[in-house]
Amino acid sequence: AGTTDAGLIDPLDALADVCERHGAELHVDAAYGGALAFSPRHRGKLGGLHRARSITLDLHKLGWQPVAAGLLAVPDTTLLAPLAHQADYLNAADDTEAGLPDLLGRSLRTTRRPDAFKIAATLRSLGRDGLARLIDHTCAAAHRLAEILDAHPGFELHAHPTISTVLFRPTPTDDDRLAALRRTLLHDGTAVLGRATADGRLWLKATLLNPHTTARDLDTLVALLEGTRHR
Numbered sequence: 001a002g003t004t005d006a007g008l009i010d011p012l013d014a015l016a017d018v019c020e021r022h023g024a025e026l027h028v029d030a031a032y033g034g035a036l037a038f039s040p041r042h043r044g045k046l047g048g049l050h051r052a053r054s055i056t057l058d059l060h061k062l063g064w065q066p067v068a069a070g071l072l073a074v075p076d077t078t079l080l081a082p083l084a085h086q087a088d089y090l091n092a093a094d095d096t097e098a099g100l101p102d103l104l105g106r107s108l109r110t111t112r113r114p115d116a117f118k119i120a121a122t123l124r125s126l127g128r129d130g131l132a133r134l135i136d137h138t139c140a141a142a143h144r145l146a147e148i149l150d151a152h153p154g155f156e157l158h159a160h161p162t163i164s165t166v167l168f169r170p171t172p173t174d175d176d177r178l179a180a181l182r183r184t185l186l187h188d189g190t191a192v193l194g195r196a197t198a199d200g201r202l203w204l205k206a207t208l209l210n211p212h213t214t215a216r217d218l219d220t221l222v223a224l225l226e227g228t229r230h231r
Contacts (some may be wrong), residue, residue: 001030031056035059040132045162053075106120138210148219154170165208168203
């Protein structure tokens with residue numbers, strides 16, 4: 001539910017049907033796209049997500065949290081039993097019964113920072129509606145960038161974005177010059193673009209995640225690309 005390269009979302013309902021027929025458990029990697037569930041405008045893209053046996057969600061993307069703020073969600077806490085582990089020096093049974101924190105029962109990494117608190121604080125301060133506004137603005141900016149590039153004679157758009165990732169390439173160009181263009185922008189400190197291979201070709205990847213991105217920012221990016229590719 002949101003691939004790394006292009007932000008694509010698989011047909012989750014159809015996959016859930018297949019899993020039901022064959023007795024398989026459906027896990028959905030919603031690290032990127034799962035936060036669309038906050039948005040009434042975009043949550044329909046996640047149709048079937050509720051049928052998953054487990055879901056991963058990475059809120060450092062469309063959640064604006066620390067990089068380690070990942071979640072594993074299951075419909076019943078008993079499904080987390082296989083992750084249980086007992087070590088006397090960390091979670092001795094009598095200590096747990098006495099009410100001391102059971103670190104191994106809360107995270108696979110006992111030394112991780114309390115990122116759950118930051119997630120809770122964000123949800124309390126912004127709420128679902130506040131997060132939805134940020135997500136909607138970010139996705140709208142990506143669609144706007146795609147429209148600019150699609151209408152520009154100097155660029156080729158791979159496809160309109162599903163979430164907030166836009167794949168494109170200057171035209172005409174080849175993969176070597178495209179890779180060099182990306183590195184030039186990075187070394188100049190003017191733009192950080194990713195790269196992805198699709199349809200046998202290399203593409204520049206703009207993953208928009210800043211909810212404060214403006215139309216002027218998008219125009220500036222396109223102007224930078226135009227100027228750099230003609231060097």
